[in-house]
Amino acid sequence: SCDNVFVIFDAWYSEKLDIYNEARLNKRKIEFYGKLTTKQEKQYKRDWDYTASIVSQRLTLKDDVEQHNKDETGEEKHFDSIKNTDLIRMMKVNEQQMIQMMIGVLRHAAASVFVTSFTTSAAFFTNMISRIAYVQLFGLFMGCCILFNFLMTVTMIVSFVIVYEKICEPLSARFGLFNHFPAIFDTIMISLTRVNHAIFTVYIPRIIIKFRYFFITFFLILGILGLLIVFYHPKLTPPKSRRYQFFQLNHPFERFEYQMRDEFLSYINEDKENITNPLLIFIFGVEDIDLVHPFNPDQQKTVDNENIVFNKKIDFYDPLTLRWLDTFLKDLNRSELFTNVQNTYSQWLTIGRLLRGFIKKDLSSNSTYDEDEFFVPSTRNE
Incomplete structure (x- = not known):
């Protein structure tokens, strides 16, 4: 929106x-809206005299095409390089000129603003x-907010x-602060420009x-060192600790955070409620289909009288499915991104030992199983 305002005013x-x-x-x-300063009057008179000389040269040398082109080039160059922009700002315009200016603004600025708003x-x-x-x-x-912002820009901002x-x-021209101290203002602007x-x-x-x-x-x-650090060693990895570390671990400031903090019950309870490492739950057997109506969230559809869609292709008694779940938990346990996976995996192994007690291994199968590995039954009804 700020960019659009600058574009409109420009x-x-x-x-x-x-x-x-x-x-x-x-x-x-x-x-002009207000009285010009001495410097502004000189600039205005210089512009007026220069324009008069340009017009007289064009009338005198209009038969000389080459010289005429040179004069036009000099004229355009002079018009484009305004040395005192206050003359433009303080110039008084009538209603007809405002309409002409508004047509030009909408023709040039509105198109560029529409392109940026439409792409966003x-x-x-x-x-x-x-x-x-x-x-x-x-x-x-x-998306509707961006388009509405475009309508506000070409209506409300233009009206403003x-x-x-x-x-x-x-x-501003009559009571402006800079108009009362033109010498100081000009000195500051000249110094900043230099x-x-x-x-x-x-x-x-140079x-x-x-x-x-x-x-x-x-x-x-x-650039090469940055690529090596990010992708090779030590690599860009997420922090393994939820606590901020500013010094080495043996520093007295860090010993409390990483050693003595866990000795106090209040801090232990606080860490349990810390949401820096939230609980991550994996759900299997459900399709990624949202039954909520996008334009009316309170209205929900149902499939087979259920609010969620189950994946009927997954059979949790299938040996391949059980084998995949076991491998998935092992990979999580070896990953550095997750903590406390051991408890979940131990529960999974407990279920496996219970199944091992009630289910016998298929002797006719050629597959071999490690005793420390989760036992996968070959059939559901065995």
């Missing part, structure tokens, strides 16, 4: 600049292809520009050109 003052240049070419007197809303609308109702609702809501031109600009020019157009280009090979080598080495 287009507005660009159209105002065109009216200023047109008035100079047609030798029409330009009125389209990105949110792509969430509608999701099978989760709340994700669909979020994408629809955000007109109000600003008719009310705020005259007040500093900006020295830094960005003199010193920085440093870059002089040390270009050093910069190329230095940043290339940094």
